Amino acid sequence: MSQTISSMDTEAHSSIPQTHHRKGGWITFPFITATMAGLTLSAAGWVNNLIVYLITEFNVKSIDAAQIFNVVNGCMALFPVLGAVIADSFVGCFSVIWVSSIINLLGIVLFTFTAALSTLRPKPCSDSSLCEGPSEFQYAILILAMGLGSIGAAGTRFTMGTMGANQLDNPKHQENFFNWFLFTWNTASIIAATAIVYVQDDVSWAWGFGICVAANVLGLIIFLAGRRFYRNVKPQGSPFKSLACVIIAAISKRKLQLSAKAQDYHNEIIGDEGKQPVAAAPTESFKFLNRAALVTQSDTEQYGSIKKSWKLCTVQQVEDLKTLIRIIPLWISGIFLSTPIGIQASLTIVQALTMDRHIGPNFKIPSASIMVFVLISGAVSLPIIDRLLCPIWEKVLRRPLTPLQRLGIGHLLTVLSMAISALVEAKRLQITKAHNLQDSPVSVVPMSILWLVPQLIAVGMGEAFHFPGQASLYYQEFPASLKSTSTALVAMLIGIAFYLSSAFIDLFRRMTNWLPDNINQGRLDNVYWVLVVIGGVNFVYYLVCASLYRYQNSLPRNNG
Known part of the structure; x- marks a missing residue:
């Protein structure tokens, strides 16, 4: 991690009243991380398996479900910006978090109703050509559930990060917090993508969503229990x-x-x-x-x-406005870094539905659970990067690994993951053709789902480099009045990227024959090769922006 100067601490907390300096500190860490775990578990529990839920329970076409998935993720990533503005300008982080958690709870309760009550879902079908879509009323309830869940999860996701950083005075401690923040997020998401998804697929959708409700309630209770320890930064107006x-x-x-x-x-x-x-x-x-x-x-x-x-x-x-202007080019590169990840996330689940998901004779991996390898890779990579790679880097090169260098490595790993995705999909299509399965959307291709793991490990390693690097860079470089907004910018670029992901998928469907509803008849490998080209061009653009950028508040010995 980058080395910072002590003046950053003074600037970041100049708005904190002196009477509140006795509050905050590491005593708040268990409350904030436990809250983060509960709320992430509840949100990831319904989002991770959304594509499968739409296809199997609401009779939505696979590519349409992938687009809906990207739009939902885009909303969950964009709405934190609104939450951050409200927190910075009017009510503070504490109020935004507890209100948002209640909104999220309402959304998950609605999901539970759609799973438990057959009248809120269309009739099941065995042949996709005879399936009935949901009625307007059923669609309305589903959209309301997704909307409330998206708004609620978004209001807590990055505001929790800002509130946690506000409890600490030392910039290095703030960096450590952001690492633990992402680690907690990944760990809770791993549990959601495995245990909760398994319950939804193999036990009951209603029970799976019910677990999400319980996790949300528990997280909210823990958060409110730590209220007397929190340092609350007074809003300074917009x-x-x-x-x-x-x-x-x-x-x-x-x-x-x-x-x-x-x-x-x-x-x-x-x-x-x-x-x-x-x-x-x-x-x-x-x-x-x-x-x-x-x-x-x-x-x-x-x-x-x-x-x-x-x-x-x-x-x-x-000078505050100049800081924003200087960082916008780097931020734009983050959008086109995250767009391929969003496309890969949705289409990988669609691929998994067509592959052999058995591990041994009795266990079958839920298709949505394949994305857990991204989370595991990210969670494992974080301590390796900070405890092993960074010290070795500093010892050998006699200078620290800077945030911009971390971002650059993340760019390269993301491009690598898209190239691996293209090669694996080409192999899957080859096996599909060899077994004459192109015309059957429901037949299982005799190819293990584990072939998808290497590309997911690569993208997880990339996220372990670029997400903490972006959060730390923005938080340190932004003026004190924009601290919540700085961390929300990471969410904002992810949100825009997910919307672009949906737009790119729609563009591929309109202009090529690469993404039909039956992907066995398409050329998904070509989609991934296009993403490799986009990622490569974006990496060159990033290198130019990084070489021209000069740190304002964080001053590593190397400015690269």
């Missing part, structure tokens, strides 16, 4: 208002000449009236924005005090 103010003020003063004197710019310490602002001039980058902080005669009252208006901002507000 940070996006000040960012918009910078743009408006800079445009309105676009004809003014910039000054080299720090005294000519508006400096203010917000929320600490006992201190005098230290005069500082804006940085030279994006100089056009510096005009927003330039004090003119129209910005002052009769006795020299500063007027409050949308035509004057502080130097700090200007």
Whole structure:
């Protein structure tokens, strides 16, 4: 992990009232991680097996189910941004988390009803050509369940991460927390993808969803039990208002000449009236924005005090916007890093449905459980990276592995996983053709589901590099007023990527014959090769962005 400077700690927690410094610390860690485990277990329990549930219980076509799966995951990843804005601007992380967990609970209860009551599902069918789709009422209940579950899970997912980091003062401790955050997330998801999915497939869908309900309730109780220990950061109002103010003020003063004197710019310490602002001039980058902080005669009252208006901002507000602008190119590369992962996640489950899932004579792997290898790979890779690879890297190269380098390795591993996926699918299609199974969507191809494991291990290793790297980089580099939003940006890029995944699948279906409803008649391997090309181009773009980026708050000895 990257080395950071102690001033980062001061900036990140400048908004915390002094009376609250006695709260927080590692005593909150068990409550937050246990809550994270329970809420992740409940959310992953219904999301992981959603494709199979739609196909087997609601008679949805396989590729359509894959697209719905991507849209749901996109919602669960995008909605955290709204939760983060509400937390930063109005009510704080604590309120967002407990309200969201209740919303999530309502969604899972509805899923339980759809599984338990036959009137909420279409009639089962044995021949796909004779299947009846769900009625409008049944679809409405299903969509409401998915909507409430998505909103609720999204409101807790990354807000929990921000709240946990807010409890710690040392930047290195914050980095360690993010590693444990992802480890807990992966571990709970592994349990959901194996135990809960097994119950849903082999015991009862209603019992499986009921376990999710219990996990959600338990997580909420644990979270509320730790309330007296939490450090609550007071919301400072919408940070996006000040960012918009910078743009408006800079445009309105676009004809003014910039000054080299720090005294000519508006400096203010917000929320600490006992201190005098230290005069500082804006940085030279994006100089056009510096005009927003330039004090003119129209910005002052009769006795020299500063007027409050949308035509004057502080130097700090200007620098906050510059931080966002600098990091956007890197963030965009993360979207096209996650898009292939989203396509692979949904189509791998569709592949698994056509393959031999038996392990021994009596056990059959649920198709959705194959994705557990991504989680296992990520969970195992995290401690290896931080406890073995990073120390060796620093000892040999005499410099730490930086967040940007971690992201770069993640890019390469993701491209590798897509290439493996293409080769495995080509092998599956070859066996399908050899046994004349192209015209049978229900026949099992005599090829073990374990052939899918190497590609999933590769993508899991990639996630262990790039997800903590992104979370740590954004949290450290963003201004104090945008800490919740910084971690939600990781969720936002994942959400956009899942929507793009659905769009790409639809594009492939419209423009090629690679993705028919019966994938035995298609060329899914070609889809994966296209993803290899997209990933390779995106990696080159990332290298350019990373080489031009300069750290603002975290300062590794190597800036690469």
